[in-house]
Amino acid sequence: MKLLVPFAVLALLQLSAATRVSMTVEVPQQLGRALLSEKDHKYAVDDKVPLWASKVGPFTNPSETYEYYSLPYCQPKEGVKHKLLGMGEVVDANRMASTPYQLQFRKPRTRELVCEQPLDQEKLAKFRKAVEEDWYFQMYYDxxxxxxxxxxxxxxxKPGGVTEFKYYLFTHIDFDIKYNEDRVIEIxxxxxxxxxxxxSENVTAVTAKFTYSVKWTPTTxxxxxRLQRYERFPLNPVHLEIHWFSIINSCVTVxxxxxxxxxxxxxxxxxxxVKYSKDDPAMDEEESGWKYVHGDVFRFPPYKNLFCAFVGTGTQLFYLALFIFVLALVGVFYPYNRGSLYTALIVLYSLTACxxxxxxxxxYRQMEGELWVRNILMTCFVFCGPFLIMFAFLNTVAIVYRSTAALPFGTIVIILLLWSLVTIPLTVFGGIAGKNNRAEFFAPCRTNKYPREIPQLPWYRTTVPQMIMAGFLPFSAIYVELYYIFASVWGHKVYIIWSILAIVYIILIVVTAFITIALTYFQLAVEDHQWWWRSFLCGGSTGIFVYGYCFYYYYARSDMSGFMQTTFFFGYMAMVCFGFFLMLGTVGWRASLMFVRHIYRAIKCE
Known part of the structure; x- marks a missing residue:
């Protein structure tokens, strides 16, 4: 196992390098000096600083993005070249293409002509559709x-109640760039x-003159x-104050x-x-409540193979979230660090598979399971299986739309190799180590040979009502924060308040554990000893509430529309909420297990 982690890291580095090669084309030699300067961000006067076009797409549909030259813009005379991209950048739908704009360092320009582009009916239709759907472009400069x-x-x-739409294409761009000595600070x-x-639709053909101007201004x-301006952009001081107030109010209420x-x-x-500690034979004959089921409370649950796979995957996701928070709090995920979060998620998920x-x-071994090979295989696929099926469907939709959200074939191969060569082997090695673990399941009470019959319970003590009650309180703790997270993931906001999110995450874990413990006690008090699956389902029910919030956000708080955006939103959020279900379900079950062991250890059970 000690040799496995260095091997995995080495494999990841090799796969990352292979990903860069498979997803890019060679950059011309004349850009060599510019690329070297671009790495250390230091330039001399008149040095060429490349302006890379990333994507275009409807402003209201962040997932529906396309390559910049899917619109008939002017292309560089030497041809379109692409920048080297890492795996996370490609997953983030970035495609860096060179542009014809000449933005030499500290060289101002006044109304430079890029090209004169004849626009026929086909090109006009493309631009008209982009203007009608409020498309935007995104570029990167240094x-x-x-x-x-x-x-x-x-x-x-017009007179007579006639409405006419006029479409205008912007052909001139002003670049206002600030610099400090040999560094680009702001653009x-x-x-x-x-x-x-x-x-407009009545225009049949036109020749557009694309121009630009560049202004350079010194700054201190x-x-x-230079990235602090992006940190201030998402929330102004007023909104930040309201945000903090909402979080504190939610925390105090919970x-x-x-x-x-x-x-x-x-x-x-x-x-x-006090009642159960008394040595009274008459009370023993009339005993009722949770002590009455001491001979069945540690009876292993049905479908323990699936149960253990859920618990193992939920534990992995729990530690994955912790590692992500640690990286975020030390400043790894600064604003517009392209694809860093996706790269971290992919790498850490692979390495935590063990x-x-x-x-x-x-x-599974502690529960006296015998089909341990099946258990390991189920652990490998219980989350990745549904995720791969969902990804295959959504990637096919993106390919049909010719969107940059569709991963290239080479990237898919690299991710599959990463999963098959790192994730699955680590899961198998971890499973073998767990199988050989000599720990026995600790149960303070002996389990009866035959299970006791569970008395008839009122409807509000059944599984579904209990899940609703269990999921509501943790969901109320994170409700305020969900909007900002959704606006960042499915919008154009930038989330940078990781300290608040970490606090909310801790509260979510604590509240989930506590509410599940309380419901487990109430379940045992009415002599219902089948608490294993119930505690997991109640703990994970917050994921169902989060998915319900997705419908509210999509239809009431956002302007997203279209088949591709809808499928991407609800498809990937289904996988995220399923991960929430597994992680919080594991938290609820582990907390309930500790509680049940504690209370039955504190009394005499013959």
Whole structure:
């Protein structure tokens, strides 16, 4: 096992290098000096700083992105070249293509002509569709992002109640760049509406003159502070204050509720301990409540193979989230660090696969399972299987749309190799280590040979109502934060308040554990000893609430539309919520197991 991690890291580095080669084309030799300067971000006067075009697409549909030259823009005379991209950047739908704009360092330009582009009916239709759907373009200059809109649409009201739409294409771009000595600090892009070309439906053909201007301005901002403007962009001070107030209000409400329930539960338990600790034969004959099922409470659950696979995968996802938070809090995921979060998720998920295999196989052995090979295989596919099926469907949709959200064939091969050569072997090795683990399942009470019959329970004590009650309180703890996360993942906001998110995550774990413990106690108190699956389902029910919030966000808080965006949103969120279900279900079950062991260890059970 000690030799496995270095091997996995080496394999990841080789796969990352292979990914870069498979997804790019060779950059011409004349750009060599510029690329070397671009790496250290230091330039001399008149050095060429490449402007890379990343993508275009509807502003309201962040997942529906296309290559920049899918629109008939002017192309460089030497041909379109592509920048080397890492795996995370490609997964983030970036495709860096060279542009004809000449933005030499500290060299101003005034109304430079890029090209004169004849626009026939086909090209006009493409631009008109882009303007109608409010398309934007995204570019990168010295790793700094810039955005701009393709054009604008105006609504004209004519006599007689007739409405006419006019479409205008922006043909002039103003680049306002700030520098500090030999460094680029800031870049802003603006389009000039006065330079727009009419491309309305009554226009049959037109020749558009694409021009640009460049303005250089010195600044005292240091290079290591140039990304702070993007950190301030998502939330102004007023919104940040409201955000903090909402989080504190949510935390206080949840803590008061949990404290209230904890007080009641502790008092009831104290009374139970006093009652059950008395050595009274008459009371033993009339005993009822959770002590009555002591001979069945540690009876292993049905479908323990699937149960252990769920617990192992949920444990892996729990540690994966912890590692992501650690990287975020130390500043790895700064704004517009293209694809860094996706790269971290892919790599860490692969490296933490051994946790899933070990935990699943260890518990399966403790539960006296015999089909341990099937258990390891189920652990490998219980989350990845549905995810790969969903990815195959959504990637096919993106290919049909010719979107940059579709991963290239080489990238898919690399990810599959990463999964088959790193993730699965680590899961298998972890499973073997868990199988050979000599720990025995600790149960303070002996289990009866035959299970006791569960009494008839009212409807509100059945599984579904209990899941609704269990999921509501943790969901209320994260409800406020969900909007900002969704606006970042499925919008154009930037999430940078990782400290708040870490606090909310801790509260989510604590509340999930506590509410599941409380419901487990109430379940045992009515002599229902089948708490294993119930505790897992109740703990994971918050994932169902989050998926329900997805419908509210999509239809009430966003402007997303179209088949591709809809399938991407609900498809990938289904996988995220399934991961939430596994992770929080594991938390709920582990907390309930500790609680059940504690209360039955504290009393005499013959």
């Amino acid at each position: 790793d700094l992002p810039v955005w701009g809109f393709i054009g604008k649409m105006e609504k004209l009201f 802003n892009v603006s389009t000039d509406p006065a330079e727009a070309v009419d491309i 901002t240091k290079f290591d502070q 803590l008061l509720l949990t404290g209230f329930l904890a007080t009641i539960l502790m008092r009831v338990l104290k009374a139970d301990f 946790i899933a295999g070990f935990v699943a196989s260890s518990y």
